[in-house]
Amino acid sequence: MKLISCQIINFGKLHNFNWQFKPGLNTIFAENGWGKTTLTAFIVVMFYGFENEHKRNLVDNERKRYRPWQGGAYGGKLVFATAGKKYLLERTFGVRPKEDHFALYDAVTNLPSNDFSSKLGEELFGIERASFENTLFIAQQNCQTDVTPGINAKIGNLASEQADMNSYQLVQEKFKDYLNHLTPKRKTGELYQLRAKIAKIKVDLERQPAIMEQVKENKQQLAVFKQQYEQLQQEQLKLQETLRQSSQNQDQQLLQKKYQLLNEQKLTS
Numbered sequence: 001m002k003l004i005s006c007q008i009i010n011f012g013k014l015h016n017f018n019w020q021f022k023p024g025l026n027t028i029f030a031e032n033g034w035g036k037t038t039l040t041a042f043i044v045v046m047f048y049g050f051e052n053e054h055k056r057n058l059v060d061n062e063r064k065r066y067r068p069w070q071g072g073a074y075g076g077k078l079v080f081a082t083a084g085k086k087y088l089l090e091r092t093f094g095v096r097p098k099e100d101h102f103a104l105y106d107a108v109t110n111l112p113s114n115d116f117s118s119k120l121g122e123e124l125f126g127i128e129r130a131s132f133e134n135t136l137f138i139a140q141q142n143c144q145t146d147v148t149p150g151i152n153a154k155i156g157n158l159a160s161e162q163a164d165m166n167s168y169q170l171v172q173e174k175f176k177d178y179l180n181h182l183t184p185k186r187k188t189g190e191l192y193q194l195r196a197k198i199a200k201i202k203v204d205l206e207r208q209p210a211i212m213e214q215v216k217e218n219k220q221q222l223a224v225f226k227q228q229y230e231q232l233q234q235e236q237l238k239l240q241e242t243l244r245q246s247s248q249n250q251d252q253q254l255l256q257k258k259y260q261l262l263n264e265q266k267l268t269s
Helices: 036-048 120-125 129-135 149-156 162-182 190-268
Strands: 002-011 014-020 075-082 085-092 101-106
Touching: 002 036, 014 036, 036 075, 036 085, 036 120, 036 129, 120 129, 162 190
Parallel strands: none
Antiparallel strands: 002 014, 002 075, 075 085, 085 101
16 A cells, blocks of 8 residues: 545644655655644554543543644545545545545546445455554554554454454444345345245145136036037038039029020020
8 A cells, every 4th residue: 555645624723634655665854843743643643543432531532633624625635645546535534433534446447436334444454444554554652562453364364353343244244235236125135035936836736726627617518619620510511412402403404494484485486
């Protein structure tokens, strides 16, 4: 991960502050009270959020300690790069955590990014805030390092305590999503849909005897209709033969009449 720039709107004593990080080591040399500690605290809070939220002591409660006394927006922006991509991180803070706002954008396209959540530090570095502050970040007058569960898990490739908790929560969320997918209580649930299919199959099975009986009756009725059709065909053939014979008889009668008429004409002539 590489820091590229930051913009602090209001955070502690820093107001409308911009800083461009250069490649390699960045040194900020300034007198006491300039805001070096505030700048480093801003970077940590942007990645991890505040700590000691419930403490009343102003020194221990970071949200209260760095809240701008002059009012206005509380927070800022941070541009960083990781895994070949550049991101713009925005956070603004309220009086309470539920008033906070988190947004992450692709710094190249300016489109919202879902690559990381508000738990950015843990997802990006793979360790909780305590491990981050004891390894990657050294605050003023704090040069000692401690082995935390997160560091232990990283060094030994083990999943213990906090690392286990992170994995446990992830598994719990996956189980929850899967159970929601299977739920029998919603129409979109797979179990609900399977129950509906089973109920339909049961109804069809219960109706099967009646359906088979109806099929049997239809077959019998079809046989009767077929027999009637064959009888009608035979009657039709008989009628055709009768009509043919009748037509021949009529033709013979006409010929006889013509013959008699000619004989009568011959006798009178």
